[in-house]
Amino acid sequence: MTQPFDLQDDQYATGHAVYTRAAVDAYLAAVAQRRQELMTQIRIAEARAARAELAAGRVAALERSVGELVVGAAARDLNRRPVPAVPEGD
Amino acid sequence: MGIPLPEPSATEIVPPTVVDKTVARCNAELETLEHRLEVALATARRNEERLAATSVGRVIDDEFETAVLEVVERYADLIASGRVDPEILVESALAPLVLPAPGPALPEVPARNTTASDAAASDEMLSDSLLSDAQLSDLATPPAPEAAPPAVEDVVEDAVEDAVEGAPVAALAEPGDLADFQPDAPSAVSATPTNGTNGHAHDGDELAALAAGRRSRRRRGTTVVTRPDPSQLAATPAVAVEVADAPLIAEVPVPEAPVEVAAPVEVAAPVVAAPVAVEAGHTEVVPAVAAEDLDAPDDEQAERVPAELVDDDSVEERHSGWPAHLLIHAGLILVVFALILFRLS
Numbered sequence: 001m002t003q004p005f006d007l008q009d010d011q012y013a014t015g016h017a018v019y020t021r022a023a024v025d026a027y028l029a030a031v032a033q034r035r036q037e038l039m040t041q042i043r044i045a046e047a048r049a050a051r052a053e054l055a056a057g058r059v060a061a062l063e064r065s066v067g068e069l070v071v072g073a074a075a076r077d078l079n080r081r082p083v084p085a086v087p088e089g090d
Numbered sequence: 091m092g093i094p095l096p097e098p099s100a101t102e103i104v105p106p107t108v109v110d111k112t113v114a115r116c117n118a119e120l121e122t123l124e125h126r127l128e129v130a131l132a133t134a135r136r137n138e139e140r141l142a143a144t145s146v147g148r149v150i151d152d153e154f155e156t157a158v159l160e161v162v163e164r165y166a167d168l169i170a171s172g173r174v175d176p177e178i179l180v181e182s183a184l185a186p187l188v189l190p191a192p193g194p195a196l197p198e199v200p201a202r203n204t205t206a207s208d209a210a211a212s213d214e215m216l217s218d219s220l221l222s223d224a225q226l227s228d229l230a231t232p233p234a235p236e237a238a239p240p241a242v243e244d245v246v247e248d249a250v251e252d253a254v255e256g257a258p259v260a261a262l263a264e265p266g267d268l269a270d271f272q273p274d275a276p277s278a279v280s281a282t283p284t285n286g287t288n289g290h291a292h293d294g295d296e297l298a299a300l301a302a303g304r305r306s307r308r309r310r311g312t313t314v315v316t317r318p319d320p321s322q323l324a325a326t327p328a329v330a331v332e333v334a335d336a337p338l339i340a341e342v343p344v345p346e347a348p349v350e351v352a353a354p355v356e357v358a359a360p361v362v363a364a365p366v367a368v369e370a371g372h373t374e375v376v377p378a379v380a381a382e383d384l385d386a387p388d389d390e391q392a393e394r395v396p397a398e399l400v401d402d403d404s405v406e407e408r409h410s411g412w413p414a415h416l417l418i419h420a421g422l423i424l425v426v427f428a429l430i431l432f433r434l435s
Contacts, residue, residue, distance in 0.1 A: 017106060017109070018103055018106065019103070019104050019106070019109045020100060020101050020102060020104065021098050021099065021100055021101070021102045021103075021104050022100035022101065023104075024104045024109060024112065025100075027112075027113070027116075028112070028116070031116040031119075031120065034120055035119060035120060035123060038120065038123035038124060038126075038127055039123065041127050041130075041131075042123065042126050042127045042130050045127060045130030045131045045133070045134045046130045046133075046134075048130075048134035048137075048138065049130060049133035049134035049136075049137050052134060052137030052138040052140070052141050053137045055141050056137060056140055056141045059141065062159075074157055
């Protein structure tokens with residue numbers, strides 16, 4: 001059986017996995033993809049948080065100005081509406 | 091001249107130490123990103139939960155904010171216009187949502203002494219709006235171009251038509267209220283003097299209130315209002331003036347001596363007024379019955395005039411199916427024939 005490397009070398013000693021460059025490149029590509037996905041999810045979550053925080057500020061301002069009842073009534077009225085259909089092509 | 095290194099082969103073995111360092115660095119980076127994601131998600135959930143507590147579960151977006159701001163604007167306009175009592179709006183949180191958007195200026199009700207009946211009427215108007223418009227309210231949907239709000243003239247005209255159909259008859263006008271009547275102008279309503287003694291009278295501002303709250307007035311039925319003050323009528327805003335100018339109600343002068351109107355009094359061609367005996371000194375305006383309405387069932391015609399405003403003779407006439415004037419004419423004809431026969435014999 002042909003050994004691909006010199007067993008006398010420490011870094012190729014028994015117990016260490018041996019990876020070819022192709023395998024390492026594939027691993028790095030997977031890591032990059034996972035990193036991209038995480039970054040996307042983080043941006044979405046941060047956008048949600050910022051949007052909710054901004055909305056909370058808006059609602060608080062509205063409630064202070066017109067009262068909680070009016071804002072709550074508007075929310076209930078809007079919640080009763082059907083979700084508008086997304087036009088084709090969007 | 092150096093010798094370039096050959097391209098690394100896909101089968102080249104990467105030293106394990108390099109692989110381990112690379113894997114550790116990538117794992118640390120991914121863990122950091124995952125931690126950031128968890129923090130961001132937790133923040134978003136916390137903010138959204140706090141938002142849900144204040145907005146009844148509505149995810150606040152531009153549509154919501156636009157709708158709320160529209161409500162606020164209408165709320166402010168309603169309050170500023172003085173047409174709605176702020177206390178009533180406070181009592182009902184849905185009122186700003188369901189009240190109609192401020193379109194063309196509705197006829198303003200002239201200032202009057204607020205009575206209990208007025209307060210009840212206002213409450214009823216508001217409840218009407220709540221009941222009817224709440225089911226149809228769609229704040230974000232802009233009105234269709236062809237669905238333009240009616241003009242003030244149309245509103246007043248509809249209100250008067252509704253009043254003619256459903257409101258007390260004598261409440262529409264009194265002799266002194268129709269000084270500007272144009273007898274030759276086409277009219278939707280003909281007036282026939284009768285010996286009515288109904289004491290109901292509406293003044294100009296009542297008509298304006300009728301135009302503003304027609305549904306409420308229709309449900310309330312009979313409304314007794316005090317006689318109008320001439321000075322108040324003169325100062326009444328445009329609604330009363332338009333109602334007075336519009337040849338909607340005709341007044342027929344009453345002769346001094348009792349007469350019998352033999353022919354129907356027609357003010358407009360398609361409108362036929364029922365001939366009724368007249369006594370001097372009494373004038374009552376009754377709704378005309380359009381020619382096409384003569385074929386309507388008796389019950390439908392009976393609904394137009396409240397029963398309490400119709401004298402008993404009229405009720406008996408309707409139920410018997412033979413109007414009094416027909417019976418009178420028939421009797422006269424019989425008397426003439428009897429005289430002729432008596433002469434001949």
